[in-house]
Amino acid sequence: MPKIVRFHALGGPEVLKLDEVDVPLPGTGEVRIRTRALGLNRAEVMFRTGNYVVDPVFPQALGYEASGTVEAVGSDVAALAVGDAVSVVPAFAMTDYALHGELVLAPAHAVVRHPQQLTWEEAAGVWMPFITAYGGLVDLAGLIPGDTVVIPAASSSVGLAAIQIANMIGAKPVALTRTGSKRRQLIDAGAAAVIDTEEEHVVERLRDITGGAGVQVIFDPVAGPLLPSLIDAAATGATVIIYGALSTDATALPVLAVLGKHITIRGYELFEVTTDPERLRPAVAFVRDGLESGALKPTLDKIFEMAHIADAYRYLETNGQVGKVVVTVPQTATN
Structure with a gap:
């Protein structure tokens, strides 16, 4: 058997x-x-x-x-x-x-x-990493060419898929990692910039990267203490997609920043897309096209x-x- x-x-x-x-x-x-x-x-x-x-x-x-x-x-x-x-x-x-x-x-x-x-x-x-990333970045956040997207836990399979999808669209993926040991691998994977969250000032680096304009999309599986800083570095009208809770620490909500910048915070899980035939078909087509062209791997x-x-x-x-x-x-x- x-x-x-x-x-x-x-x-x-x-x-x-x-x-x-x-x-x-x-x-x-x-x-x-x-x-x-x-x-x-x-x-x-x-x-x-x-x-x-x-x-x-x-x-x-x-x-x-x-x-x-x-x-x-x-x-x-x-x-x-x-x-x-x-x-x-x-x-x-x-x-x-x-x-x-x-x-x-x-x-x-x-x-x-x-x-x-x-x-x-x-x-x-x-399918798990690429459709998770597609659902958050494309289906929900509407990522477009020129947008800057911040990707915490960027060395995960979903994080790497998000980097590739952002590049496929023409957006700028900024990878976050807890240590600098993965910096070279993340740059090689297509990240436009890498921020070591334990050694660098995240808000200042994101302002430098965006020329002060702020980031348009935050694609976050971690939440926890870093999220308020990411919102601080977000542009007016930014979208925050939270698809995990890897941090075991409390997540504070900077209410005034959310209100003043008109920020959308959206909880998301893969099954929203994969169990809805009308959303799954374009997701599979997008990923298959990227795989066949070589933009996604x-x-x-x-x-x-x-x-x-x-x-x-x-x-x-x-x-x-x-x-x-x-x-x-x-x-x-x-x-």
Whole structure:
């Protein structure tokens, strides 16, 4: 039987097990995929530790992203065929579908043929970061050429995707990082400027970068004590997109600055886009166009084998990576 990554109790990476599980044939609106690579995300860490928007039901599988080959399709699925090379858009709850395993089911509406030039590992790391960044920057903030966008946690896979999307549009991406050790990598990744938030004065640097005009978009997964400074450096009419709460410290709201600058602050999560067909179609088209033109390319940091998936998550949780952590699925006669 195929091996599926599951956990039977909340905890650290050590609770992850490779269980042998019978995977049924796809039902209505479903596709069965023999996976080749799996993309790891912080959402799965939060889910595994009991800090996510849904609670696990044990024994619980997990995983939002995978690439592989369609092995079977439901009777009503016409857009996909057996043998198609596909990857999966996170557009479902992990309590309904989970993709970290050798053989998995996925809802057909979330399964996409990816551009042929992508490797399996790259394809497994496309949709979460790029559609998260597209949804915040394009769908909600309306980023346009010439805008300056500030990107905290810029070395994450979403941060790197946001840098690429900003450059694709013709905007100016400013990367924030807690230390200067990642500066060269972020410049190489396309950042127009990099600010070391522990060593530099963020507001002064942003005013210098924008010539005093202020930034038009803040795309923030951190919040916490730095957010008031970012709002201080924002332009009149700026948009603040908050899509995470990585900081464990309180987030103060500078009310007078928000009022006086007519700033819009918007909470956002990926599923707003991926569960709405009218918003998902242009998102997938935008990302696919960027991948095919070469303007967008997944940034892979480190690759593990599925047998070492606990080590892969340990590495992810050190926060030292620049880009995506991916797990490969060895192909054997029994999986």
